[in-house]
Amino acid sequence: MTLRIVLPVLMAGATAVPAGAPAGTEQVWPPSSDLVIRSITLNPGAPVVGPTGSVHLVIEVVARGVAGSAGMTVQVDPGAPPGPLEGARPEAQLGPVSRPGPAPQTGPISVSPFVASIVPPRAARPVGPAWPASGEWEVWRFEPDKKLSRWYPAGPWAVAATARGVDGGTVTRYAGFQLRRDTKFSSVQALRKGTGVEVRGVLNRVDPQGYLDYAPFSGQTVEILHREEGQERWTKSAEATTDDQGHFLRTVTGHRDDEWRARFMETERYATGRSRVHKAARQ
Template identity: 35%
Template structure:
């Protein structure tokens, strides 16, 4: 398997005291491991997603959604070194209440007969400003407790958030970085991606929410590719060098393990000694995946065949072959 499960180390999460100033809400990066997942005939690829954010509040302050397809129209992809911040706050900060105007002292009454003037009324005291709401202790992030589920036949969304989005369940860990305010939220989907999921472009959407309800979203994409194999590659030499073999791909319909991969361009590479690999020719596969190409002699060295990755299929390299002399 190309993918390996990353062990998660939970670090101590210090409690934030009441009235602590919250950092500005932002998402700096979304990192995926493995960077280029490849599905094979058996097994699945387990993803590890790290979201670096600040200002998120509570154990659900950051959620992720992983689904096939490209980001929605108008979505801004993450640029390295440029954090994504909310355009405008959803809820403006509460303003303290304005103090009431003091009452004017009463005018002394005009007596009909000589008398002492009435005592002037005491001015009203200004109203006390409204006390800001108490900020409770920060919640300690814990993995959501949910029963394990079997891999579904259909393609579900992989998320951590509300109950409607969590399918299959996702566990996460949260820990601080050395830089002030930034935190890494690590998500470990319990269900991996297998050959039954669609290949091509997938999107990871990360959403961060602060204590006031402000929200910011960030997107990144990756390609989920199916395995390809170069089989039976042979190199022989007479007047010219003959390179032949078969290219096969993982069956996209799941009926058999691998099928011939037709009409694909291959590169024939040559290297002499410890030098660099250089292209000396190309070939195209037939309907049955077979290729057979002759190229000029390049010298005393070794050859190999290379299939470059596509949006849906992984690349492959043949074993190194020294020409057989007929």
């Protein structure tokens, strides 16, 4: 999944630092009217890390009026960018944990540009409001020197792109993403019980303490989904809550056949998880 954020044009004469900008953010005003950051694209837009391996993040910035090959810089930091992130769901307070593995990574990730290319204005001009007609849009691509892994903080991250113009003025724009840890189901069953079907299983998450690859995920809501055999559309039939060991159980009446699965909806720190499809079986 790629996350693309289109930003408004900042015209000459602007004098205010963006609302909520972090203390210490460099802003030189007024910038040149030709200095514009049009968009910031993150790929993947919703990174999910597992117990092993890492995620390679690519950042693409489309801008105009940038002075030279060193005129664009990008910084990636844990924490929310100015303004709320749409779609974020509150996460239960898990408290501090000790980690037997590598020490948690903190602070910003250094970023270096690895491609800067020119895009013809017509190809880059968006549909909608009028945009400056002069100059050319430049596509700047960046990749962090370090890849994202389970040892980086889960939750919101901020991307700050700063462009410097030929007159020394700068424009800084922000994007954000949620770094989530993987979740998975195990031991899921759908068993006929009387006039209904009992769905049970275990919800797991990447172990936040680092002792295991996956650990039980307690106190979470699991959705029980049902669909008629041969159909594509799933319907949420019920919900269940996981216990201290990640176990959940729910009996849904009114159905005795068809197909079943469990789903966990993403939170600020953990990704959506779906079980395999199970046909209702006799116990």
